[in-house]
Amino acid sequence: MALIRTSSPHLHKASSTADVMRLVALATLPGLAAMTFFFGWGTIINVMWACLLAVGFEACIVKIRKRPLGFYLKDYSAIVTALLLGLALPPFAPWWITLVGVFVAIVIAKHLYGGLGQNPFNPAMVAYALLLVSFPVQMTSWAEPFVLTHGDSWQVLEFTQTLGAIFGSVDPALIDMYTGATPLDAMRHRGGLTTEEVWRTVPVLAEGIGAWHAVSAAYLMGGVFLIYRKVFTLHTPAAVLGSLAVISSIFYMLDPYAFADPFFHLTAGATMLGAFFIATDPVTSATSNRGKIIFGIGIGILIYVIRGWGGYPDAIAFAVLLMNLCAPFIDQYTQPRSYGHAKAKRGMKGGA
């Protein structure tokens, strides 16, 4: 037995679900701030509205399931789901998109499977995938960073007008001025241009890409904070980002005209959000450290495959959901050796 090499006190307070969820919520704040700074008030409104709905739906469904209301509301899991969904939605998504999404996340993806801890799929990503498949028009109109609409001056659509746009009281034509393709979109649907030409000619890549770099850096900060606080280990995010970097480097070296560089893949879209906040969900990812690495590598490769050859420009939700499906299988083959036993029980013979 290893000796404890720190000074007293040696007591630990076991962290509860609520503590962990509060930390995760706290760690999304830099990302939320960066998104608000570059893309306007929409994200904050979406997050607020999603949290409100999530608490409402959670209360209703817990009541229907005849479970203790206070206990389930106080674990903050509904809030975190709503936060992640709100961050993933386009900033000008209409109110009913969030409504449908939160309903699907909380009621169908979480509670119909038995509640927190029983859900095989990440609720926020189920909701996001469903919305993306169902409402492609609303879900693919992303806000443009302010540098593209107003140049150097920090000027985003006013709070009240954004609120009106989301809740349908402002003419949608106004919003069209503030939305455009995302970098991943531009890279995916570029016609016959080479990668270098896309970087030079498409404004969102030539001038606006900084916004995505900053948002990714903010999520990275949040993720590092969570690793520092030991909410999750380095394994999953490192495997996601590492495998994505490796596979995109290979293709970029093979043909730099047809494929985007690894840095682009790591910073565009929701890669950082996905790697640190979505793939690390303890319920739906693999359990052992070795399992987490396999799980993360799977996500990284799937992200690249779907981004490169799939029908949708970004791929985090689909990649995470597909690997969620594999997590029990991975667990079965990566069960670590238990202390005092010679061999680990793995596979069909050892497992259930």
Place this chain on the structure above:
Amino acid sequence: MSGDLKKISMDGLWGNNPALVQLLGLCPLLAVTGTVVNAIGLGIASTLVLLGSNLTVSAFRKFVPESVRLPIFVMIIASFVTAIELLMKAFTYELYLILGIFIPLIVTNCAIMGRADAFACKNPVKESLIDGLMMGLGFTAVLVVLGAMREALGLGVLFSDMHLLFGPMAEGWKITLVDDYPGFLFAILPPGAFVGMGLIIALKNVIDARNDARKAALNPSDGVRPERVRVTG
């Protein structure tokens, strides 16, 4: 005898419903129930095939050797499906085009083969006919409920395009539930069918559980209390 027929009918419509309890024929059930008219079209076609195959299988049950019964059933079912397919081509051509491969695929619908093998080849003609009819109606009912759910959720309308099946008089049957509905593609796509189907099965289980509880409350001695087993001589 009439009690028997009543039990057969209740089994087909509810207690042993091919879609909700036996979970047979899920492929067409999930694939074509995007609208009510598709559901009714496929439901009627399946019911007619089920009626015909149950009748024929039951009538010839004493001449069919046990060892080759399945190929014979398949031949019988396939002939009825071919007849139905030609009929649909003649009278409801547009619906036939929409349902496409799922009309010929009725041959492989396990519900029909299942009834032929589990019921019709062991029972007289009359019972088999009733069984075929009720199983078919039970299947159609689930198709229609699922179709209505998906059409209402996915498109915001009900009973659209009913003229494909019922002729020009059905042109005005379409009900628009919500104006300017943005459309909910998920409900139209196969995943929506799976979720809808799960909800319908859950609803049936809830109703069954309520009925059982009520029955148990009315006469508590009715099989709920376990009987004491005599273990001594």
